[in-house]
Amino acid sequence: MKLDSKVPSGPLESKWEKHLNEINLLAPNNKRKHHVLVVGTGLAGASAAASLAELGYNVTSFCIQDSARRAHSIAAQGGINAAKNYPNDGDTIRRLFNDTIKGGDYRSREANVYRLAQVSNEIIDQAVAQGVPFAREYSGLLDNRSFGGAQVSRTFYARGQTGQQLLLGAYQAMMRMIHAGKIDYQPRKEMLDLVVVDGKARGIITRDLVSGKIERWSGDAVVLCTGGYGNVFYLSTNAKNSNVTAAWRCHKRGAAFANPCYVQIHPTCIPVSGDYQSKLTLMSESLRNDGRVWVPKKKGDERNPNDIPEEERYYYLEERYPSFGNLVPRDVASRNAKMVTDDGMGIGPTGRAVYLDFRDAIDRDGKEAIKAKYGNLFDMYENITGDNPYEQPMRIFPAVHYTMGGLWVDYNLMSNIPGLFVAGEANFSDHGANRLGASALMQGLADGYFVIPYTIGDYIAGNDLAAVSTDDEAFGEAADASAKQLDKLLNVKGDRSVIDFHRELGKIMWDKVGIARNREGLEQAIEEIRSLREEFWKNVRVPGEAGYYNKYLEFAHRVADYFELAELMALDALQRNESCGCHLRDEYQTEDGEAVRNDEEFSFVAAWEYKGLNGKLEAELHKEDLEFEFVELKQRSYK
Amino acid sequence: MGGSNMTIHLKIWRQEGPEAEGRFETYTLDQVNEHMSFLEMLDVLNEQLVTEGKLPVEFDYDCREGICGSCNMVINGKAHGPKRLTAVCQLHMRNYSDGDTIVIEPARAAAFPVIRDLVVDRSAFDRIIEAGGYVSVKTGSAPEANTLPVDQFNANKAFDYATCIGCGACVAACPNSSASLFTGAKIAHLNKLPQGQPERKNRVLAMVEQMEKEGFGDCSNFAECEAVCPVGISISAIAEMRRDYMKAMFDDN
Numbered sequence: 013m014k015l016d017s018k019v020p021s022g023p024l025e026s027k028w029e030k031h032l033n034e035i036n037l038l039a040p041n042n043k044r045k046h047h048v049l050v051v052g053t054g055l056a057g058a059s060a061a062a063s064l065a066e067l068g069y070n071v072t073s074f075c076i077q078d079s080a081r082r083a084h085s086i087a088a089q090g091g092i093n094a095a096k097n098y099p100n101d102g103d104t105i106r107r108l109f110n111d112t113i114k115g116g117d118y119r120s121r122e123a124n125v126y127r128l129a130q131v132s133n134e135i136i137d138q139a140v141a142q143g144v145p146f147a148r149e150y151s152g153l154l155d156n157r158s159f160g161g162a163q164v165s166r167t168f169y170a171r172g173q174t175g176q177q178l179l180l181g182a183y184q185a186m187m188r189m190i191h192a193g194k195i196d197y198q199p200r201k202e203m204l205d206l207v208v209v210d211g212k213a214r215g216i217i218t219r220d221l222v223s224g225k226i227e228r229w230s231g232d233a234v235v236l237c238t239g240g241y242g243n244v245f246y247l248s249t250n251a252k253n254s255n256v257t258a259a260w261r262c263h264k265r266g267a268a269f270a271n272p273c274y275v276q277i278h279p280t281c282i283p284v285s286g287d288y289q290s291k292l293t294l295m296s297e298s299l300r301n302d303g304r305v306w307v308p309k310k311k312g313d314e315r316n317p318n319d320i321p322e323e324e325r326y327y328y329l330e331e332r333y334p335s336f337g338n339l340v341p342r343d344v345a346s347r348n349a350k351m352v353t354d355d356g357m358g359i360g361p362t363g364r365a366v367y368l369d370f371r372d373a374i375d376r377d378g379k380e381a382i383k384a385k386y387g388n389l390f391d392m393y394e395n396i397t398g399d400n401p402y403e404q405p406m407r408i409f410p411a412v413h414y415t416m417g418g419l420w421v422d423y424n425l426m427s428n429i430p431g432l433f434v435a436g437e438a439n440f441s442d443h444g445a446n447r448l449g450a451s452a453l454m455q456g457l458a459d460g461y462f463v464i465p466y467t468i469g470d471y472i473a474g475n476d477l478a479a480v481s482t483d484d485e486a487f488g489e490a491a492d493a494s495a496k497q498l499d500k501l502l503n504v505k506g507d508r509s510v511i512d513f514h515r516e517l518g519k520i521m522w523d524k525v526g527i528a529r530n531r532e533g534l535e536q537a538i539e540e541i542r543s544l545r546e547e548f549w550k551n552v553r554v555p556g557e558a559g560y561y562n563k564y565l566e567f568a569h570r571v572a573d574y575f576e577l578a579e580l581m582a583l584d585a586l587q588r589n590e591s592c593g594c595h596l597r598d599e600y601q602t603e604d605g606e607a608v609r610n611d612e613e614f615s616f617v618a619a620w621e622y623k624g625l626n627g628k629l630e631a632e633l634h635k636e637d638l639e640f641e642f643v644e645l646k647q648r649s650y651k
Numbered sequence: 652m653g654g655s656n657m658t659i660h661l662k663i664w665r666q667e668g669p670e671a672e673g674r675f676e677t678y679t680l681d682q683v684n685e686h687m688s689f690l691e692m693l694d695v696l697n698e699q700l701v702t703e704g705k706l707p708v709e710f711d712y713d714c715r716e717g718i719c720g721s722c723n724m725v726i727n728g729k730a731h732g733p734k735r736l737t738a739v740c741q742l743h744m745r746n747y748s749d750g751d752t753i754v755i756e757p758a759r760a761a762a763f764p765v766i767r768d769l770v771v772d773r774s775a776f777d778r779i780i781e782a783g784g785y786v787s788v789k790t791g792s793a794p795e796a797n798t799l800p801v802d803q804f805n806a807n808k809a810f811d812y813a814t815c816i817g818c819g820a821c822v823a824a825c826p827n828s829s830a831s832l833f834t835g836a837k838i839a840h841l842n843k844l845p846q847g848q849p850e851r852k853n854r855v856l857a858m859v860e861q862m863e864k865e866g867f868g869d870c871s872n873f874a875e876c877e878a879v880c881p882v883g884i885s886i887s888a889i890a891e892m893r894r895d896y897m898k899a900m901f902d903d904n
Contacts, residue, residue, distance in 0.1 A: 063790040078711060079777050081817055082719040098797065134793070141793035143786045143846045145810040152800030170810065176718055177813060184785035191781045199774065222766055251713040285686040286654070290694055291715045392717070395734075395741050398686075461790045509701045511694070555701050560668070561709055561767040564701065 013268060013621050015636045018422040019123040024109075024642045028127045031423070032466060036473035043068035046472050049216055049231040051203050051258055053080035055175075055453060056436025057237030058182035059460030064235075065189035067465055072196040072229060073186065074218060076253055079199055081183045084239055084251040085436075085456060088175025089296035089389070091159055091167035092139075092453040094132040099156050103164040105129045110643065111162055112451060115341055116416070116444020117593035117609060118645050119271070119617075121638060123423060124441045131462040132454050136168055138461055142181040146170050158339070159298060159449045167450045172296050172388045178453055182460070201227070202566065203258040204494040206234065206265045206432065207486050213432035214480045217490045219498075221566065224559040226495050228482035233431045233468055236262060237460065240415035240437040242275065244574045244581065245526070246518025248412035249281060249294040255570040256577050259419050259438050267427040268420035268619035268634060270440035272577065273585035276447055276594050277527050278413030279345035282396055282406075283365040292411035293396055295368075295389055297345075297449050300338045302373035302382065303406070305329050305345070307366050311356040317367055317405050328352055336650040343446045343594040344650055346410035350527045351605060353409075360407050369405035410527060414452060416443040416594070417584075420619040420636070424467035425459060428619075430475070433468060435459035440617065445593025498558045501568045506551030510568045513548050517541065517571070517578060525582050530598040534586040538579055542628055545575040579629040580620055587633060590614045611645050654686040657749040661696065663708055664756045669764045669772075675754070685745040689732065690715060690722065692744055710769040717741040717881060720816030723823070724769045725756045730820035730879040738818060738881035758823030762830070762866040773819050775865035776833060782861035783854040784837040786846045799845055809843035812836045814882045821876035821884075827868030832876035834862045835888035842891060852899040859896050 020027045046069055050061040053075040061073040075083060095108040108129040113120060140146065146168050147155040159167035170177040189195045200221040207215035215230040241256035242248040263269045280300065282293045306325045313320065328348055330337040349366050352358065359365050374382050379402060383390070390401045397407070419427050419434040421441055426433050436456040443451065524537035554568045591600040591607035592614070600608045616635040623630035659680050666673030683692055690712055697707035713721040717738040724739055726732035731739045734746055747753065755769065763771040821832035838855050841847030870889050877886045
């Protein structure tokens, strides 16, 4: 396997423009002759489908939800970064780039990250023109706020529903192109396989989630925008239908999977309340702008938090990181929450929670001001927990939130399978080992609106893509394999439910491949995953049949894929003998618990090639060396 | 952990497909924790059904945070259940008492055919948006964002309408099965912004026409939609839509 990043030469600032000047263009009359399959309708998928259709391509758009508007991007709360410098606080594209590459702990590709910062401003223009109702000042101009890990105010937001509003903007753009007859819209369809013909991605296999029918689709290119794989942990902030299947099946067809161990654990989520818990709810980290994180200094202190005097509170982030305080990046905040609770200072019935306290902010700014900023988040918290955060501190704890790893892509966002493009959270690009707050929305839309539309044109113009029929042998083989796997799952007829297996897998992952990892735990995890996977295939019980709406069957094949991915994540975490970003190995830290990176040996993207599954996962590691020409690698410090 | 346990009786609508005859089936759950969400309670029921070799109850859900709008069911006659401004995924069992019987039905409307059990087909909503619920701006052609100030009052108003999650509770609650709140919310959102002005007239005509074509009824001002809307969309959206529709009808420019 050859990994060529295809990063253009020349100064960082002009790489993208140089690339645009050099890539192939396709005339409008030729665009009409080509067909692109876009899988997923989140920010990346909806914006790519709309933009490609506007350019003249024929697009088929698939989503697993009943409407494109429900893709999980909708749940993003906090905001979207851009280097507009409206507040005049000294922000520049270069600074946004610096922060993002530093935030990713120098494990991402310079050129990709710089491009992301460059197109960030256009995203805001585009969204505003679509009617996305961002927050505004009294002047009528756009408002900005500072957001996790940034010392400038560059985050645009729409109350606590920025993802919803941006997604609806992209969804509406897509609906417009459906109306124009340029997008064939296919909701409630799940991608089960990628079809590769003569080494190029030429189609996909889907299952119609209503009729159960296995269907074949051919095209000139496939754009995978199917999100992240956080649900491998069972409990996460991801929507219940978010899954890795589309990406994993591409991996099994030859696409390299990069950095699977990079998982972001979000510091501010509502803690687990019981075994029945089906998902975790994020409280936007914008709350850390005004909330103060603390635990009682005394272990097992069961007093009402409001009765605990100031000197008996341990504001651990403020004390350990005086310059960033409560605004340290997510990985640092999560790790510290784990450390204080491991030390026995955790609160609540499980001891797996810390306080996020608004008392001082309410005293300072008044209840109304806090309500105006966070009203909907406070309501949500009260709704879920039954506690009123205006009167007592929130209880929070880290939860799996975002996966930086994903399918390997080059500068054009194309995987190592020609014609398979991957955008948004589904690719590994841009965030390195840790994603900064308000950067996911930026990346999804950058990929879909401003990168893919150009790079797909380059690919199509530069390749001879003779029409491929869905009667081609490769389609038949892939469709049969998909149908067979579903039959196999239905015919195990064992004793344990899919959910039960998934929950147990999630526990292994959280305990041993979670916030902190070590060699012994990872080796154990691999053994446990293997034996649970074996049991799954012998003892899972999937109800019903394949020929109709059957949610449990959908879950079953997704969980089957998680069982394979889980092993790869552990393998990846095991080979990475360093701590970087969200990946903390207990063996590689300083005495006071700070991560120790190893740039000498691990400044590379770990791209895994699937080699088969035979009791154990066979995977070959390929390394794309990361070269830093324009930034100096520093140990991150938020002290 | 912790929290008290209850016994809950359920009467749930089961239907194999759009053409199949539906019926209520009854179930009892003994260990319902007050901190469970309503959908987690149904998960527990489904686990029990799967263990017994029966088919689980199908229902739509995704984010379980009240924002995606997937979940949609009618609980004791009320879309999204008893709690105001709360989607069913955000409803918690602490709102019920030990021994309660809960009746669960799909959102019923001619324009929302049942797919299976509590799952209905809401694709009509997509087609209403497709008819005109957007600003026709191509990627790349947008002006610099701050060249178009929007006064804060209207920006906030636009936001209030834009928060619609497209769940369809408004349709389920309406005696006429009207989609006026849904359609009006999108029209009002774009009307409040300068970006929405150029296509204002065509938008309202096309969207209202599509709404009728889909088989939704008209609005008779019952305001049931507003009462069940999980995000609190005001029926002033419908007034906006009607006013604009009338103006568009008589405006021959």
